[in-house]
Amino acid sequence: MMSAPPDEDQPGEELPKASPEPAVSAAALRLAEALLFASDRPVAPARLQSLLAEGEDAAAVLRELGYALEGRGVVLVETGGGFVLRTAPDLAAALTRVVEVPRRLPRAAMEALAVIAWHQPCTRAEIEEIRGASLAQATLEALLDHGLVAPRGHKEVPGRPTLWGTTPRFLEQFGLKSLRDLPRREELVSGEAVAPLQATQPGDSPAG
């Protein structure tokens, strides 16, 4: 039985990989490997020790296993109070499979995008007027991040607000050849053409 700390203080300076410990049996190595493989959490040396035959030292077995695994697809890592086997870090990229999980745009973003699509170029104030709701900065940024909208100059009114329009990426996303492929907005909303938008009426301009 070994209750003392493992033999790290023993000689063997020149040979870093040599095992100066008594002897680690092949059976102990197998058992350690199987236990580490099957365990769902880090294996503390004490847990391995309880499986080993008299005279075998868990710490030495683990060290030997670590050597044996060098350069293999799997490495021994000490973590969280125990040892675990992990795939070699340099292989992770090759093994990782990317699964595309497309997201939906939040409702506000989708509506803002629709307003820009049908009323472009238009200012943020106009988008808010047309939707009847304020437009959060994050929403506009989300549309920018997706590359769906882009600035299209400035409106020549006091404050020179940015005008927004859709991008070629927008056409691609919605399978449009050109903006003319969008249904006319009178077809979507009855009375749309007759009632002029407040924002476009001179008296309602926020700056004026």
Place this chain on the structure above:
Amino acid sequence: MMSAPPDEDQPGEELPKASPEPAVSAAALRLAEALLFASDRPVAPARLQSLLAEGEDAAAVLRELGYALEGRGVVLVETGGGFVLRTAPDLAAALTRVVEVPRRLPRAAMEALAVIAWHQPCTRAEIEEIRGASLAQATLEALLDHGLVAPRGHKEVPGRPTLWGTTPRFLEQFGLKSLRDLPRREELVSGEAVAPLQATQPGDSPAG
């Protein structure tokens, strides 16, 4: 390149195992080991193939990995439509001392499972006819809970009873490559597929 006997680590000229395959690179072997190691489900050769360099053959790599793991604590097993790593069967006794083991299936469930395995697809009435006893709801539920059986359509007779069959999980559970690995019924009866009869004496287990 595997560890167990240290000398085999060297890329020696004369390979101990005859490998008529083109060539299995050390990198491919590492990759295969890491891939299988990371997964708890059988990995189809096609999945490995997609990761390999041009000219490498997944089947050959897996065969080579199987050789390399022989006698180790973790071995390569073909089951349920793919390859998977499992702890070596002979280590069960040692490992079960530290790994939690689920209860075994009761005799009635094992027998019903056998009937389904050898007679699939079959109806509940057919299972009961063969066993000469009704099939308790709990028994069927236990098999379903373990994912060992699944519905396989309906039998086109009055009442359209459900047909039952075994699952890929069944193959995994019992380490079978495919249903063809089950001994034929004649082999069972003739004793070619040895199984101790004593284990099935009715007195051994409570009524299922």
Place this chain on the structure above:
Amino acid sequence: MTDPVLHLRLDGYEGPLDLLLDLARAQKLDLAGISIVALVDQYLAVIDRARGMRLELQAEWLVMAAWLAWLKSRLLLPKEEAGPEEDPEALALRLTDRLAELEAMRIGAAWLGQRPQLGRDVFGRGAPENLKVEDRSGLRADLAALCQAYVAGRRRAMALRPYRPKPRRLWSVQDALARLTQVLGDLPSWAVLQRFLPEAGDLDTVERRAALASTLIASLEMARGGNLDLRQDRAFGPILLRKAERAEKADDVRAA
């Protein structure tokens, strides 16, 4: 072999077939060679003994007992006395077949049971590593959703806007009089009444009808004053008007 089930617990068996199989095994290893008559006797003996102890024997056990007793009586009869539809040899064969099948399945269960089982004898990866990375940068949106979003946004905006009745631009009789007076001088001859309406572009139906009515009233007023001539050749026909040709044509109007 004579009495292998002296301390029988019937509820240890999964039904009568199970017991029969056990009894048959005690007779011989090869089920094809067992004596059906001996098997029946053993079964009946067991049931009899069990019935002495437990009255609540299940029906299936008793049904099997009755059927076996009947089968035995047929087997013991001379061959010619049994009808072809109830050939006792065939029935006995059917019984042994069933026993053989149950036996096979029991061995099958044992065969499965002694294989190293996953999670009991062999173990898979305890902490599998997730090799999947979700790429959520993609966008799920189509034209239908875009249209729907536009409609939803506009509908909400319209619902929010306070109701403002649309201002009616009604063409008054005064307007019509002014327009008629202004335009009439340029007309060389008869022209339809509709030509004297205001610019039609942005009038809706109601406004258009109102303008028509006021223009007609205005034209009647002017005709009364002798400033223009009106003419309608037939009922519901077009109403024509022109600048009055003073005095000499006044009769024509009255005639019309």
